[in-house]
Amino acid sequence: GENVEQHPSTLSVQEGDSAVIKCTYSDSASNYFPWYKQELGKGPQLIIDIRSNVGEKKDQRIAVTLNKTAKHFSLHITETQPEDSAVYFCAVTGYSSASKIIFGSGTRLSIRP
Amino acid sequence: KAGVTQTPRYLIKTRGQQVTLSCSPISGHRSVSWYQQTPGQGLQFLFEYFSETQRNKGNFPGRFSGRQFSNSRSEMNVSTLELGDSALYLCASSLEESGTDTQYFGPGTRLTVL
Numbered sequence: 001g002e003n004v005e006q007h008p009s010t011l012s013v014q015e016g017d018s019a020v021i022k023c024t025y026s027d028s029a030s031n032y033f034p035w036y037k038q039e040l041g042k043g044p045q046l047i048i049d050i051r052s053n054v055g056e057k058k059d060q061r062i063a064v065t066l067n068k069t070a071k072h073f074s075l076h077i078t079e080t081q082p083e084d085s086a087v088y089f090c091a092v093t094g095y096s097s098a099s100k101i102i103f104g105s106g107t108r109l110s111i112r113p
Numbered sequence: 114k115a116g117v118t119q120t121p122r123y124l125i126k127t128r129g130q131q132v133t134l135s136c137s138p139i140s141g142h143r144s145v146s147w148y149q150q151t152p153g154q155g156l157q158f159l160f161e162y163f164s165e166t167q168r169n170k171g172n173f174p175g176r177f178s179g180r181q182f183s184n185s186r187s188e189m190n191v192s193t194l195e196l197g198d199s200a201l202y203l204c205a206s207s208l209e210e211s212g213t214d215t216q217y218f219g220p221g222t223r224l225t226v227l
Contacts, residue, residue, distance in 0.1 A: 103156040
């Protein structure tokens with residue numbers, strides 16, 4: 001079955017700097033890769049996603065890159081702000097309707113003022 | 114458009130009891146998935162319902178069950194509660210089956226088993 005590894009587990013960056021979180025997956029049939037942000041006391045919220053026919057997607061300060069050959073994808077946050085502090089989860093799912101979404105183990109991002 | 118709602122938000126039960134959690138998906142969404150979130154195991158898939166049928170099931174014991182109604186609202190039930198069932202239970206809805214569509218999460222129900 002699918003296996004997703006997420007690194008790092010914790011990340012601390014200076015406000016204004018960039019943060020990068022990386023996930024690797026095992027099933028080459030996977031074709032949908034969302035990223036979720038979870039703040040304390042809330043459920044995960046989708047922040048950006050990418051499908052396998054695209055190599056990069058950007059939304060303001062957030063971008064996701066996908067390397068299907070190497071089976072990894074990354075979340076990039078530029079010009080970090082205090083409100084970016086949260087736990088971030090990557091996820092992977094396949095094309096089949098029988099596919100389950102598998103989540104990474106999460107990255108706790110802290111923004112230092 | 115209202116988001117995914119879950120009730121109750123907090124619940125305290127004792128070992129051996131059973132519990133029912135409720136989830137109302139985003140209007141028009143037909144798929145509801147349930148997840149268990151714990152510090153040690155992360156986000157683990159419980160099951161998914163689409164058009165009142167269970168489509169996928171994770172690796173949880175039979176004490177965990179669920180159902181979906183014709184209006185897409187879903188309930189999950191845990192019988193004979195154990196201490197290890199203490200967790201945040203999250204519900205997510207999507208327009209179509211989760212394997213092909215974006216999921217939107219509710220705030221979760223925090224279950225504490227004493």
